[in-house]
Amino acid sequence: MPWLEQANAASGMAVDDQCKLKFLELKAKRNYRFIVFKIHEQQVVVDKLGGPDETYEDFTAALPGNECRYAVFDFDFTTDENCQKSKIFFIAWSPDTSRVRSKMVYASSKDRFKRELDGIQVELQATDPSEMSFDIIKARAI
Template sequence: MAMAFKMATTGMWVTEECKSSFWEMKWKKVHRYIVFKIDEGSRLVTVDKVGGPGEGYDDLAASLPTDDCRYAVFDFDFVTVDNCRKSKIFFIAWAPTKSRIRAKVLYATSKDGLRRVLDGIHYEVQATDATEMGFDIIQDRAK
């Protein structure tokens, strides 16, 4: 098995692929976003989907299931008022109202462990529907 990082509070493990994909997004700008999911059987947090550098926030939002929980990170690039290019990484905890209670509890209790492994996250958004994680919310939080 590939190297994994244990999240002590829940007994979940974060795969090396999660960490390496995040570093590729953060430093090499290879990915625009990454969606993570928990495999309840193996107790592993794995990469579910990766968005290429040409994809945007709408692609991320469309890739989240309407009936199951996920974690996502999004690299938001913007230009400040004084014409300076900046990048902020958002962590999104997605728990739609249609998802199972067990999944909601599992994702809620595992969130902090994954965030510790993914070093360099600037902001967190928790959402149960698309309106709670709209692009306008991301823009407002970054500025």
């Protein structure tokens, strides 16, 4: 089964240095609100960057409706004790309408790629926009 071999080979996926660099900038300097990553030619690369003033709606609009992506989102919130906090979410976006092979490649590479990004606090898997609604993000952050 050649598709199975391709999926297994994908777990050895290369990660472009820009992925780690941009993630560090999001984490340390807060230069970005979100980063969307895609797999391109056997390598994870930066697909889109969201500026610090962009909203969660801007982030969800940046995800393609029928293609898989990885993404990180820096979520700011206020606790019940009125403390300002931030959590970095890792979102594995795998819409039901994406190709099966693509879903398999993203699924088999996810854990390795996530380990490259030191500082992820919450992980979310979504196949539909409702599974990563703002209310779900807020509930997972607290």
